[in-house]
Amino acid sequence: MDLWSLYSLMKKSRQFEEAVTRLWEDGLISGEMHLGTGEEAIIAAVVSQLRPDDAMAVDHRGSAAFLMRGVDPVLLLREMLGQDEGLCGGRGGHMHLFSKEHLAASSGIVGAGGPTAIGFALAAQYLRPGAIAVAFFGEGAMNQGMLMESINLAALWNLPVLFVCKDDGWAITTKPGASTRGDMGERVRGLGADYIDVDGLDVEQVWRAAQHAIERARAGTGPTLLRARCVHLEGHFLGLVLLRMARNPLRELPGIAGALIRSFLRPGGGSLRERLAGVRLILSAILATLRDPRRYSTNDPVVRVQTALMSDPGRLKELDYRIEAEISFALAAALQEVIA
Amino acid sequence: MKTMYFTEAVDDALAQAMNVDTRIILFGEDVPMLRRNLLVRFGPKRVRGTPISESAFLGAGVAAAMAGLRPVVELYMVDFLGVAMDALLNHAAKLEAFSGGKWTAPVVVRAPCGGGYGDGGQHEQSLWGWLAHIPGLAVIVPSTPADAGGLMFAALQHNGPVIFLEHKLLSESWLEFLGSGGRHTVHYEVPAEGARGPVPHKWEPLPIGKAVLRREGNDVTLVSVGIGVHRALEAAEFLEKDGVTASVLDLRTVSPLDKEALCEATARTGRLLVVDEDYENFGLSGEVAAVVLEAGIPVKYARVCTRTTIPYARGREDQILPNVERIRNAATVLLHYRRRAN
Numbered sequence: 149m150d151l152w153s154l155y156s157l158m159k160k161s162r163q164f165e166e167a168v169t170r171l172w173e174d175g176l177i178s179g180e181m182h183l184g185t186g187e188e189a190i191i192a193a194v195v196s197q198l199r200p201d202d203a204m205a206v207d208h209r210g211s212a213a214f215l216m217r218g219v220d221p222v223l224l225l226r227e228m229l230g231q232d233e234g235l236c237g238g239r240g241g242h243m244h245l246f247s248k249e250h251l252a253a254s255s256g257i258v259g260a261g262g263p264t265a266i267g268f269a270l271a272a273q274y275l276r277p278g279a280i281a282v283a284f285f286g287e288g289a290m291n292q293g294m295l296m297e298s299i300n301l302a303a304l305w306n307l308p309v310l311f312v313c314k315d316d317g318w319a320i321t322t323k324p325g326a327s328t329r330g331d332m333g334e335r336v337r338g339l340g341a342d343y344i345d346v347d348g349l350d351v352e353q354v355w356r357a358a359q360h361a362i363e364r365a366r367a368g369t370g371p372t373l374l375r376a377r378c379v380h381l382e383g384h385f386l387g388l389v390l391l392r393m394a395r396n397p398l399r400e401l402p403g404i405a406g407a408l409i410r411s412f413l414r415p416g417g418g419s420l421r422e423r424l425a426g427v428r429l430i431l432s433a434i435l436a437t438l439r440d441p442r443r444y445s446t447n448d449p450v451v452r453v454q455t456a457l458m459s460d461p462g463r464l465k466e467l468d469y470r471i472e473a474e475i476s477f478a479l480a481a482a483l484q485e486v487i488a
Numbered sequence: 489m490k491t492m493y494f495t496e497a498v499d500d501a502l503a504q505a506m507n508v509d510t511r512i513i514l515f516g517e518d519v520p521m522l523r524r525n526l527l528v529r530f531g532p533k534r535v536r537g538t539p540i541s542e543s544a545f546l547g548a549g550v551a552a553a554m555a556g557l558r559p560v561v562e563l564y565m566v567d568f569l570g571v572a573m574d575a576l577l578n579h580a581a582k583l584e585a586f587s588g589g590k591w592t593a594p595v596v597v598r599a600p601c602g603g604g605y606g607d608g609g610q611h612e613q614s615l616w617g618w619l620a621h622i623p624g625l626a627v628i629v630p631s632t633p634a635d636a637g638g639l640m641f642a643a644l645q646h647n648g649p650v651i652f653l654e655h656k657l658l659s660e661s662w663l664e665f666l667g668s669g670g671r672h673t674v675h676y677e678v679p680a681e682g683a684r685g686p687v688p689h690k691w692e693p694l695p696i697g698k699a700v701l702r703r704e705g706n707d708v709t710l711v712s713v714g715i716g717v718h719r720a721l722e723a724a725e726f727l728e729k730d731g732v733t734a735s736v737l738d739l740r741t742v743s744p745l746d747k748e749a750l751c752e753a754t755a756r757t758g759r760l761l762v763v764d765e766d767y768e769n770f771g772l773s774g775e776v777a778a779v780v781l782e783a784g785i786p787v788k789y790a791r792v793c794t795r796t797t798i799p800y801a802r803g804r805e806d807q808i809l810p811n812v813e814r815i816r817n818a819a820t821v822l823l824h825y826r827r828r829a830n
Contacts, residue, residue, distance in 0.1 A: 175673025178606025178802050180666055230606070230801030241608040241800030256610040257571065258540045291539035294571070319540055321521040327539035387669020390521070400670075404524075411525035416507040422531025429520050429532055 149355050154196060155453040156467060158188035158351065161212040162450045163475040164221055168211065168228060168242075172386050177228050181242060184212035186381040186442065187314045189449035191216055193354035194282055194312055194374075197362050203251035203268035203281040205261035208243040209314075210254040213284055217250050221475060225482035259292025261285045262311070266298045269307035269365075280308040280365040287375075288319030291328060296339065302371040303340030310361050311341070311373040314348060320384040321433055336373040348376030349449045379440070379447045394437040492687045493660040494633045498598075498652075499526060501637035501691040502560065505644045506530055509558060512644060515545060516562030516598075522661070523562070542572035546597065550580040550649070553595035558644060563599040566615050566653060580649035581624030592648045596640075601629075602655040602715060602765055603809055605667040605676050608800040612656075616713070617764075617771030619651050620743035626650045626696055627742040631658070631717040633685045635740055638694035645693055655715040655765075658682045677806070679718030697744035701753060705733030708819050709753045711776055712763035713739045716810055720763045723815035730816075732823060742772055750776060751783045759788045759822050763810045768793035790822045 165183045172181045184191060187209075195216040198204070206213045211228075215221055219235060227234030228242050236246055243256035253264055265283030272279040289295050290313060302309045313332070317324060336343040342364065344357045354376050361372035383391045393400045408430070412423055441447045457464045492500060503526060506512045515536040520527050527535040538545040542563065549561035563569055569576070580593045603612030620627040628643060628650060630636040636654065643650040656662040657678050668674050702717060703724055710720040717738040724734040737753045739746060754760045760780060762773040773791040780787050792810040799805055 173671065173673065175671060175675075178667070178674055180607055180611075180669075227800075230799075230803065232801075236800075238801035238804065239609075239797070239799040241606070244608050244610060244800065256608070257568065259571075288540045291541045292571070293541065293543050319517070321518045322537050322539075326520075326537050385669070387671065389665065389670075392670050407525050408528050411503075412528040414503070414529055417503070417529040418531035418534065422533060423528055426520075426524075426527040426529070426531050426535065429527060430524050433521060 149352065151352065151453065151456065152463075152467070154192045154351050154355065155457055156471065157192040157196060157216045158450050158453060159468065159471050160475065161188050161191070161215050163471055164215055164224070164478075165211065167225070167475055167479045169382070169386060171225075171228065179241070181386040182209040182384065183380070183382045183386065184209050186316065186447075186449065187348065187378045188212060189351035189453070190312065190314050190348045190354050190376040190378060191284070193351050194310065194358045197355070197358055198282065199279065201251075201272075201276045201279040203265070203272065203279070204253070205264035205268060205281065205283045206245070206252065206254045207258070207261055207285050207289070208254070208256040210245050210284070211242055214245050214247065214250075214252060217252055219247055219250065221478040222481045225478060229482060231482070259285065259289040259295040261289070262292075262295035262298030265309050265311065266302045266307050269302065269309045270305065272308055278366050280310060280362060282310045282312060284312045284314060286319065287313055287315040287317070287324060287332070288322070288327070289313075290332060290335070299336060299339040299341050299371065299373065306368060306370050308365040308368065309371040310358065310365055311371065313373060313375045315375055315377045316380045317377070318380070318384065320388075321390055323433070323436060332375060342370065342372040343375070344372060345375045346377075348378035349447060349452060351449060351453055378449070379442045381442050381448065390433060390437045393434055394440070489686045490689055491684055492633045492637070493684050494636050494682065495654060495659040495661045497633035497637035497687050498640045498654065499523065500687070501641040502526065502644070503529065504691045505641055506534065509644070511556065511558040512560065513557060514560045514562065515549070517564055519562055542568055543575065546572040547575040547579065549595045549597070550575050550593045553593040553649070554583065554591060558594055558596075560596045560598055560644070563597065565611055566599040566601040567611055567613050569599065569615070576619070576625060576649065576651075577622055581622045584624060584648060594647055594649070596643045596650045596652055598652045598654070600656045600659060600662045601653040602657060603798050603805060604657045604715075605663060606800065606802045606805065607666060609797040612798045614653075614766035614794070616651070616653055616742045617766045617775070620772065624648065625743060628652045628696065628740070629655075629713040629742055630740060631682055631714050631738050634687050635694060637687055637691050639696065639740065641691040642693035642696050646696060650696070653714070657715055660684075679715065679722070682715060682718045694740075697741050697746055699737050699739045699746035699749035701735060701749070702738050703734065703736040705735040705757065707732045707734060707757055708759040708761055708822060709735040709737060709757045710761050710763055710815065710819070711737045711739060711750065711753070713742060713772070714765065716763040716765050719810055719812055720815055723812045723819065726812065726816050727819055730820070732819065734819065745775065745779065747779050747783070750779055751785055754780050754787055755785050758786060760790075761815070761819050761822055762791040762793070763815055764791065764793045765810055766794065768795045788822055790818045792818045
């Protein structure tokens with residue numbers, strides 16, 4: 149494990165997604181934009197251990213995995229800008245990234261990475277012995293039937309798969325307490341796969357766990373689900389209303405609160421108790437957002453590694469500068485068409 | 489006159505119905521937040537969130553309807569129905585026939601649909617033709633706030649499964665949630681009359697399966713649903729400047745299809761142009777042609793639909809979705825065809 153190269157991947161991804169954020173804010177990206185900021189340690193720790201013949205099934209938040217796998221940032225940016233020269237000719241967009249040469253496929257359907265990864269792994273068993281497939285998804289996907297079915301099938305057929313659950317504790321605006329019962333580890337083990345629970349903010353910890361799981365998969369001894377807890381610094385997607393409320397309550401709350409109060413006071417409907425229970429649900433989501441760990445820099449995996457690498461500030465500074473320059477050049481190259 | 493936004497009208501009609509009929513409950517992913525105004529009035533027992541488990545909660549909605557509730561099951565997008573299609577295809581739609589007409593599942597499945605804001609081909613489909621293909625499902629695609637509220641009110645009284653689709657460009661809240669996200673730097677082609685409009689003071693059910701003529705003309709009949717109606721109306725304005733008068737028929741429901749209104753409006757002009765944001769092949773546009781041909785109406789026919797997977801790139805997307813220019817051109821070709829034939 150080389151902390152410097154892991155940091156390099158993470159920093160590059162962060163820099164890239166900060167550029168994407170500006171493009172989105174400027175309206176050059178039109179619809180949804182799901183960033184992987186906050187999960188860089190997980191993606192870097194896993195992707196850095198993949199071999200050229202391994203495969204990836206990623207979710208709607210796949211830019212970081214594609215970038216770290218070696219896809220040209222200019223191609224990714226051009227894809228997001230909807231240009232013909234983009235990775236997928238501007239036809240897919242960030243939720244539907246595909247790279248045949250990297251055996252990397254995305255899906256905007258929650259949980260769909262499960263069947264995709266086990267299919268890639270099945271093909272590997274026949275065509276590329278020793279190769280594995282990785283699936284990246286969030287903890288919300290753990291309630292999707294096709295993912296549970298995939299874990300069972302992977303265990304049954306002893307498929308070389310690593311399931312990576314990037315657990316940020318939010319399914320858009322829903323907390324796990326409102327969506328899930330039981331214990332994830334028991335569930336995964338009950339389906340016949342191995343289960344490892346790690347701190348997804350600690351790249352070294354994720355790397356070691358992933359190394360173990362990947363070795364196990366390559367050796368043909370079965371699938372593992374690696375659960376890595378993290379914090380999505382920008383929530384589910386850019387512009388998420390809960391985050392906007394938390395960050396700028398004076399601007400966001402009046403419009404929302406007015407309609408809520410009018411509806412709360414409308415005659416007819418639930419009892420006062422029921423109505424108050426409804427209000428409490430909304431307030432608890434807002435409070436959970438306010439209390440979110442995302443505002444502490446210790447929960448930023450990039451900052452964490454940076455702190456660890458401060459032992460050599462000169463090298464760190466130089467590396468940061470090189471990465472910033474690389475992404476700036478990529479952005480300039482991608483924007484050429486827009487400017488012209 | 490009282491006016492409302494599109495989704496505001498749907499929620500208002502829902503609230504009026506929920507107030508009277510305690511069997512109505514709502515559930516789906518993030519519903520407590522998406523329908524927060526209903527949550528604080530009716531409480532968490534009637535407005536519930538779900539895990540991301542569409543096949544379970546949609547199937548549960550169907551069976552709960554069989555057992556006496558009137559669930560409104562909300563999906564994040566009609567595209568995501570793919571995960572849970574079995575509940576509709578093999579269960580909700582079949583029950584009435586299988587039970588010899590003795591049992592139905594009065595479930596309402598509510599989902600945003602449609603494109604034009606840059607979310608790509610897995611999040612912007614229409615799919616009403618795909619759903620209407622299945623006997624036993626009613627499929628509603630309203631084009632105005634008044635219709636949206638009135639048809640939701642009707643869906644809640646309907647004695648069988650109903651799919652209720654809200655186009656995201658018409659829905660103020662979905663477009664904000666998925667499109668602009670608080671930005672002022674993006675622009676979408678939102679038809680003003682569809683996004684906000686007059687609504688009745690008290691909701692009454694509109695008949696499911698009744699089309700409405702939005703505009704009368706003598707030269708060509710434009711037939712559409714949802715946002716396509718507004719694109720057709722705008723094209724009709726341009727056509728009028730070209731000296732052509734167009735009728736615009738808003739089907740309002742894809743299934744059941746108002747064959748009578750369709751045939752009447754087509755027979756009047758002898759030229760039929762279907763505007764359908766759904767896929768062109770094997771869908772609503774072909775069905776409309778079949779209905780008219782089966783009725784023996786001599787007609788010149790054309791269609792403006794979506795032919796391919798919807799591309800992510802905004803410029804390309806606007807070209808492949810039925811837009812005003814495509815409709816105007818297709819109508820012009822249709823008119824020339826007739827003249828040449830004469």
